[in-house]
Amino acid sequence: MGQHKTVWDNPADIIRHLAPEHPVMVFAPTVLQDRARQFLEGFPGLVTYAVKSNPEEAVIQNLVAAGVRGFDVASPFEIDLIGRLAPNAARHYHNPVRSKSEIAHAVKAGIRAWSVDSRSELEKLFAQVPTEVDGKGVEISPRFKLPVLGAAYDFGSKFGATPELAAELLAEVAQRGYIASLTFHPGTQCTDPIAWESYIRVAKDICDMAGVKAQRLNVGGGFPSHRVVGVEPDLATIFQEIADTATEMFGEDGPALVCEPGRGLCADAYALITRVKGVRDGAHVFLNDGVYGGLAELPIIGNIDRIEVLDPQGNPRGGERAGRVLFGPTCDSVDRLPGEMALPEDIAEGDFVIFHGAGAYSTVTNTRFNGFGAMTQATVMSLS
Structure with a gap:
């Protein structure tokens, strides 16, 4: 159901129907x-x-x-x-x-x-x-x-x-x-x-x-x-x-x-859907994308904090927000977003983190380092 769509309603619609394991760059x-x-x-x-x-x-x-x-x-x-x-x-x-x-x-x-x-x-x-x-x-x-x-x-x-x-x-x-x-x-x-x-x-x-x-x-x-x-x-x-x-x-x-x-x-015509690979000891969040992929420029000019966290059913996580360190999927310690990001305390493996405003210097910087970065693209009617 829904997997043959060419245009989705919004990023949450993609998550609910496809539960993508790889990053998805969403274009409106x-x-x-x-x-x-x-x-x-x-x-x-x-x-x-x-x-x-x-x-x-x-x-x-x-x-x-x-x-x-x-x-x-x-x-x-x-x-x-x-x-x-x-x-x-x-x-x-x-x-x-x-x-x-x-x-x-x-x-x-x-x-x-x-x-x-x-x-x-x-x-x-x-x-x-x-x-x-x-x-x-x-x-x-x-x-x-x-x-x-x-x-x-x-x-x-x-x-x-x-x-x-x-x-x-x-x-x-x-x-x-x-x-x-x-x-x-x-x-x-x-x-x-x-x-x-x-x-x-x-x-x-x-x-x-x-x-x-x-x-x-x-x-x-x-x-x-x-x-x-x-x-x-x-x-x-x-x-x-x-x-x-x-x-x-x-x-x-x-x-x-x-x-x-x-x-x-x-930039603002795109959102990047990433998925949580793991939450290490309740402190560090590992994503399936990072600085060797669609988030390459964040260590240079700072984080995008316009983010949403959705559970595997596409529903927003509602927990209190706390600072977390975010890492990308590679085995390189450089693969880390700067500082900390405010994320819901109930964030869990399998959740999705959506970065809004990710359309600039992202689709062309995906290196596929370490075998990660199999990014796909999708079109949506709206980003919200």
């Missing part, structure tokens, strides 16, 4: 499309989805159905994926460091938007990338960095030029006849709108130093998902801060704005 297309429309209606510019956060074809297809017309691609695979699934969409190749063969692949694919954060990489682009493709100008955006503010993870430790170097790169891009633009990334799970304000103000300084009017300003990703109970992301305030600061700094004739959300778009 309606949630994804609602979040996409929130960005499309609220952000004052072009919305491009960062494919790396979740490249599942169903995600791309639902974003296109919701009206998303741009994608941030970081590899030849992602370039080709979007070329196949959304052939009319804009593709922004904003991974700042690429091999010569990767550049050649992108040129052949007709990519017209690039980012760069160093002189050496800019010279590689000048050597291979034309200033026009099919009669349309090609954009190169120097990427700059600042000390991180309000983010869970600092992208500036790997990418980004200083403002001074970004100004030099911007001037060179303009002199060579490319469309000169700027880009930045405020950091992962950035909840503070002031981070975008600070970057936009420095973007104006960079344009002034270079003597160049940037055609577009890509304000990056970093838009937060809903990870903590009672603390929902305030996207509207972030959007408004971006719009207000851009107008203040550049005037009404400022650069066109672009954003590239990944987590902020896809």
